[in-house]
Amino acid sequence: MNESLESHLRDELRALADAPLPASGHVDIATARTRGTRTRRTRRARAAAAVTAACVAIAGVSYSVLADGGSGTVRRTPPAQNATSGGPGEVRTLTRTASFGWLPDGYREYGVRAAAGSLSLNTTVSAAKPGFTDPQDVAPIQLTTGTRPDPLPRATGNLTVNGKAAAWLGHPRADRSNAIQIVWNYASDRSASLRVSTKVTRDPATVVKIAESAVFARATEPIRFPVRFRGLKEPFEVRELYAETTGSSTPAFGGFLVFGGAFAKQRLQIDVYPAGARRPRLPGQGSGPRNELTETTMGPYKVRLYGNPFPHQPSKVAEFAALLGQASFLPQDRQTTNPFK
Amino acid sequence: MYEKDGPMTAPAVPADDVGVRGAEDADGGYTAYVSGRVTWIRRTAYLLCGDWTAADDLTQQTIYKLFVHWAKARRAESLDAYTRVVLVREFLAERRKAWWRRTSLVAPPDRASDSGDPDGGLDLRDALASLAPRQRAVVVLRYYCDLSVADTATVLGCSEGNVKSQASRALTTLRGHLEGR
Known part of the structure; x- marks a missing residue:
């Protein structure tokens, strides 16, 4: 039985992978080299700095020991300056690129999220009924816009959204689907995707109605x-x-940070939410090295730091925990567009 | 708009494409190697991710990381094996993020036209999507890349027993999906 399935699986996987390959304009070797060169340079500089710092520290300790007549007092070095790096896969501000024009009864806009890939920046506006409490969870209605047009499946049929060719993803008719998703390119250089949970509706016409009422904007206030x-x-x-x-x-907000470049092991998630609110546990919480780092109350907020992963790096944990002590609460007229920079 | 189909797994690359010219490249053959293998990387990434947008992101991340570690990669016994490790581990690292469940903006090209089973590819894609990332990686490595249990364990950095149990669970799930269609 298993042999038959395995053989079938091999054939199906090959057929699936052998499908016509969409144009590979999104994969750019030159970009990879440029980023890689910058990362190599940064790592070399950090390594050199570490060696230099070690030499200076040794020299400083020696000097202090000598100056104190052997009492062993070590001078404190000033803290390092903030250093951030910009990169192609970074979210610089959170801007609403779309809004809902019509939603089913009881639903309203809930949140905005921007996620950067190495090549694209997707922004999702979500909607939910009052009582939905987790902006990082999968909201029942999600409208996502992308910074690049995407090839639609070839068999789009007659499906359109405001006159633009559209396509269903998955099977809207299938009972096992937990969501209906429609995709379309609403502009020559922009794509959109609307995902509606089947708990909201199983009616494709309702999904199309939500899609057609969406309003897109390129430049709005961050x-x-x-x-x-x-x-x-x-x-x-x-x-x-x-x-x-x-x-x-x-409002609750948060982010996901990657340290030392795209492939460093240090990843940090920060959730900031009203102190009285409850949040579900995070995946992996309570097991292995992906434990939640810390959670604390700061004024009207509860702040949750979640490292993923931090194996064998206690100094990193301490360093990121120190982040909590350096938060500034900003007045209404001086609020920031990026809470982490 | 569409490229000609590429080979299923890491193909033998013509000497004039990679090996000979690449050795003398200023970047140590990186560009030549990646140019020759990018189709294979994209196809494998597609099976792991399930859509071309995510696959392209994963491919880009993979070739970036390959460049950063190119000196080490060149010393590896098999450059393709090294690339496969980078690809799979980056895929798993991405999926390990707490909110990796993102809305897909793109569907893969429909292959219904060249098949007697018009929904076969889509059903398999749906079935694969129902697997946990690690199970999906095991399925792709074992049944697409044709790696042994031991080699799969090496790529994933786990024990052979773990690979067997993941594969068993994955097959059970896939059987349920594929027989139910």
Whole structure:
């Protein structure tokens, strides 16, 4: 039985992978080399700096020991300056690129999230019923816009959204699907995707109605955040930013940071939410090296730091925990567009 | 718009494409190697991710990381094996993120036209999507890349027993999906 399935699986996988390959304009070797060169340079510089710092520290200790007549007092070095790095896969501000024109009864906009890949930046506006509490979870209605047009499946049929060719992803008719998703390119250089949970509706016409009522905008005012964290001392990139946009004067927000370049092992998720609110546990929490790092209350907020992973690097844990002590609460007129830089 | 189909797994690359010219390249053959293998990397990434957008992102990340570690990669016994490790581990690292479940903006090209089973590819894609990332990686490595259990364990950095159990669970799930269609 298993042999038959395995053989079938081999054939199917090969057929699936042998499908016509979409144009590979998105994969760019030159870009990879440029980023790689910068990363190599940064790593070399950090390594050299570490050696230099070690030499200076040794020299400083020797000097202190001598100057103190052998008492062994060590001078404290000043803290390192903040260092951040920009990169192609970084979210710099959180901007609403689309909004819902019509939603089913009881639903309203819930939050905005931007996620940067190495080549693209996707922004998702989500909607939910009041009581939905986790902006990083999969909201029942999600409208995502992308910074590049994507090839649609060839068999689009007659499906259109405001006159633009569209296509279903998956099987809207299938009972096992937990969501209906429609994709279309609403402009020559922009794509959109609407994902609606089957708990909201199983009617494709309703999904099309939500899609057709969507309003797209390229330049809107960036969302502002009431807290700024300035304790990070290493180069890092903000890969995701999210904000809850309804229901509270102190909205929840957060981000996902990657340290030392795209492939460093240090990843940090930060969730900031009203102190009275509850949040579900995170994947992997409570097991292995991906434990939640720390959770604390700061003024009206609860801040959760989640490292993924931090094996054998206690100094990193301590360094990121120090981040909590360096948060600034900002007045309404001085709120920041990026809470981590 | 579409490229000609590439080979299933890491193909033998013509000497004038990679090996001979690459050795003398200023970047130590990196560009030549990646140019010759990018189709294979994209196809494998597609099977891991399930859509071309994510596959392209994964491919880009993979070739970037390959460049950063190119000196080490060149010393590896098999450059393709090294690339495969980078690809799979980066895929798993990405999926390990707490909110990796993102909305896909693109579907793969429909292959219904060249098949007697118009929904076969889509069903398999759906079935693969139902697998946990690690199980999916095991399926791709074992049944697409034709790696042995031991080699799969090496790529994933786990024990052979773990690979067997992951594969067993994955097959059970896939059987349920594929027989239910």
